[in-house]
Amino acid sequence: MKSVPLFPDEWVVARRPPRNSLSGDRPYAWLVEPEPAAGGRVVDVATLFLTNRECPFRCLMCDLWKNTLTESVAPGQIPEQIRWALAQLPPAQHLKLYNAGSFFDPRAILPKDYAEVARLAAGFERVVVECHPRLVGRRCREFRSLLAGELEVAMGLETVHPDVLPRLNKGMTLDDFAGAVRSLRADGMPVRAFILVRPPFLTDAEGLEWARRSLDYAFSLGVECCSLIPTRAGNGAMEELARQGLFAPPSLETLEQSLEYGLSLRAGRVFLDLWDIGTVSPDAPDRAARIDRLARMNLTQRPDPAGGVSS
Numbered sequence: 163m164k165s166v167p168l169f170p171d172e173w174v175v176a177r178r179p180p181r182n183s184l185s186g187d188r189p190y191a192w193l194v195e196p197e198p199a200a201g202g203r204v205v206d207v208a209t210l211f212l213t214n215r216e217c218p219f220r221c222l223m224c225d226l227w228k229n230t231l232t233e234s235v236a237p238g239q240i241p242e243q244i245r246w247a248l249a250q251l252p253p254a255q256h257l258k259l260y261n262a263g264s265f266f267d268p269r270a271i272l273p274k275d276y277a278e279v280a281r282l283a284a285g286f287e288r289v290v291v292e293c294h295p296r297l298v299g300r301r302c303r304e305f306r307s308l309l310a311g312e313l314e315v316a317m318g319l320e321t322v323h324p325d326v327l328p329r330l331n332k333g334m335t336l337d338d339f340a341g342a343v344r345s346l347r348a349d350g351m352p353v354r355a356f357i358l359v360r361p362p363f364l365t366d367a368e369g370l371e372w373a374r375r376s377l378d379y380a381f382s383l384g385v386e387c388c389s390l391i392p393t394r395a396g397n398g399a400m401e402e403l404a405r406q407g408l409f410a411p412p413s414l415e416t417l418e419q420s421l422e423y424g425l426s427l428r429a430g431r432v433f434l435d436l437w438d439i440g441t442v443s444p445d446a447p448d449r450a451a452r453i454d455r456l457a458r459m460n461l462t463q464r465p466d467p468a469g470g471v472s473s
Contacts, residue, residue, distance in 0.1 A: 439453055
């Protein structure tokens, strides 16, 4: 890989488009969708995208800040968001509380609200939250102790590529990630890892190779579930890298092969995030059928009979 510079906070922030206008009393999105649980059964998962303060880390590829606030929410606003959203949704077995950053950032989700959040989550078998590896610690255990069900913590591994990870400006090392996984597992909390498919600075073929290596690494640490994220533009910084020839999104074929490989490991659950799949390989042959196949594999956790593990 040719030498490329590091991209600090100032460079990333300077290229941002405007953020969306949001209210601290409402989540910015909410939905229920099926997902295979750890035991193999399919459960309904209520996912709430909470509105709160922007993450303190300025990751090069992140566009989640567009749905955050510049200031901390007031006490009680996060429970009100959860209460309101759950009233709009049908019943579900699991609950994801995603906040476009770190649940255990005390300036995003106020610790004084943990008890009420836990009370609202009392009817769910498992609660999934997201957190930066460097913010894993005492507050995870505190919140877990308040829950009636299990707590699963999702963290961004992104990539194990030794040159790419530092350039993502994520503010963590692989040792940070491994230490956070060990800490969470020692406290009985399952871990989900987010892995980028073709992060910037890699070709499509390299993106596939390093997605595979990242899956291997995550499962070797005891991660229970991996979510493959197609790297996308949309935050200004990625558009600039694309203009410089340093970024292009993964192809549909690379996404297929990444998911097939992950499922072939049989080491834990593997999902391919299909949220923005409409922008991937728009001219690919049999595109609709191939995307349907990916959705089936997500749900069954088995390679589809229409295909196999690609080399």
